C-alpha cells in the first residue's frame with residue numbers, strides 16, 4: 121500500500137563541482153555581516169578553509185576549528201561563546217558530520233536558552249535557529265540535509281540526538297571537489313556509513329515509495345564507486361557518485377530514521393571513541409543477518425542493487441547475498457571486521473545495550489529487538505567472532 125503523510129526536505133541544495141563558490145552569493149543576497157565558520161583542524165590543514173575565507177575579504181568572520189570526531193557538548197559550548205563574541209548572524213559548517221552537527225547545535229543555542237543536552241529528543245526547541253550553510257567534506261553522514269544533530273555528552277559518555285525540522289541547514293552546498301583530500305581510510309569508513317544509511321532507510325518500517333527510490337539509487341551508486349574512491353582518491357567521477365549517493369541516502373533516512381545498526385553504534389562510539397563510520401561498518405553485517413529473517417525480500421533487493429548475481433537463488437539466499445556483498449566491500453576497503461583493535465570488551469555490555477535501546481531507531485528496525493538480541497549482536501562484534509567474508 122502506497123501511503124505516507126509528509127516527505128520533508130527543508131534544505132535548499134546546490135550540487136556540483138564548484139558548488140562551494142555559491143557561498144559568497146548567499147552571504148550577499150541575505151546581507152549577512154558576521155560569519156562564524158565551524159570546522160576541524162584536519163580540514164584547516166587541507167587548505168579548504170583558506171579557500172573559503174578568501175571569499176570573505178570584506179566581511180567580519182571567525183573560525184572555530186576545535187570540533188572533535190564524535191563532537192562533544194564542550195565543543196558546542198566553546199563554539200557558541202565565539203558566536204556571541206563576534207555577534208554572528210549566520211553560521212557556516214565546512215567539514216564532515218562532526219562539524220556540521222556542532223554547527224546545528226550552535227545555531228540552536230544561539231536562539232534558545234540553556235545547554236544543548238536539554239534539547240535531546242525531537243521538536244524540543246521553540247525558537248527558529250540561526251541560519252546555517254552546510255558544506256560537507258565527507259561523503260558519509262549527509263548531515264547537510266538532515267534534521268538531526270548527534271552530540272556526545274562526555275560526562276555521561278552518551279551520544280544523544282536533537283532533531284526536528286528547525287535543525288535542517290537552510291542551504292547545502294554539495295561539492296565533490298572538496299572530498300578529494302579525504303584520506304583513504306576516512307573515505308572508506310564514511311562511505312560505508314552512507315551505505316548503511318541507505319540500507320537501514322530502505323528496510324525501515326517507516327520507508328515509503330520516495331525514500332525507497334532514493335535509498336536504492338544510493339545503494340547502487342555507493343556500492344559501484346566506493347572501492348575506486350578509496351583506492352584512487354583523484355577519481356572525480358567516483359567522488360561525485362559517492363557524494364551524490366550519500367546525499368540521496370540522507371534525503372531518504374531523514375524521512376524514515378535508521379535502524380539497529382545506528383542504535384548499537386552510538387554507545388560504542390561514545391564509550392570507546394570508535395569513529396562513527398567504522399562502528400557502523402563492523403555492526404552492519406550482523407544487523408543485516410538478524411533483520412533478514414524478518415524482511416528477506418528487502419535484503420534481496422539490496423543484493424540486486426549491489427550487483428550480485430542472484431540467478432536461481434531462493435529468497436533467503438538472495439538476502440544472504442546482500443550480507444556477503446557488504447562484508448566483501450568492507451574487507452576490500454580494509455575496514456576491521458570486529459572491535460578488537462578498539463579494546464571493546466564485555467565489561468560495558470549491559471550499559472551499551474540499555475543505551476542502544478533508548479534510540480528511536482530501534483522502533484523502526486524491521487525486526488523487533490529485545491535486550492537479549494542487542495547483547496547477542498554486540499557479542500558477535502567483540503573479540504574476533506565476526507564471520508569471514510565469502
Ligand SMILES: NC(=O)c1ccc[n+]([C@@H]2O[C@H](COP(=O)([O-])OP(=O)(O)OC[C@H]3O[C@@H](n4cnc5c(N)ncnc54)[C@H](O)[C@@H]3O)[C@@H](O)[C@H]2O)c1
Pocket residue numbers: 160161162163166188189190191215216217218219221257258260261262263266267268269270298299300301302303306310313396397
Ligand atoms: N546529523 C546527522 O544526520 C548525522 C548522521 C550520521 C552521522 N552523524 C554524526 O557525524 C559524525 C561523523 O561525521 P563524519 O563521519 O563525516 O566524520 P568527521 O566529521 O568526524 O570527520 C572525520 C575526520 O575526517 C577529516 N576530514 C573530513 N573531511 C575531510 C577532507 N575533505 N579532507 C581531509 N580530511 C577530512 C576530519 O578532519 C576528521 O579528522 C558522528 O558524530 C556521527 O554521529 C550525524
Ligand SMILES: [Fe+2]
Pocket residue numbers: 261313314317382396400
Ligand atoms: Fe551514520
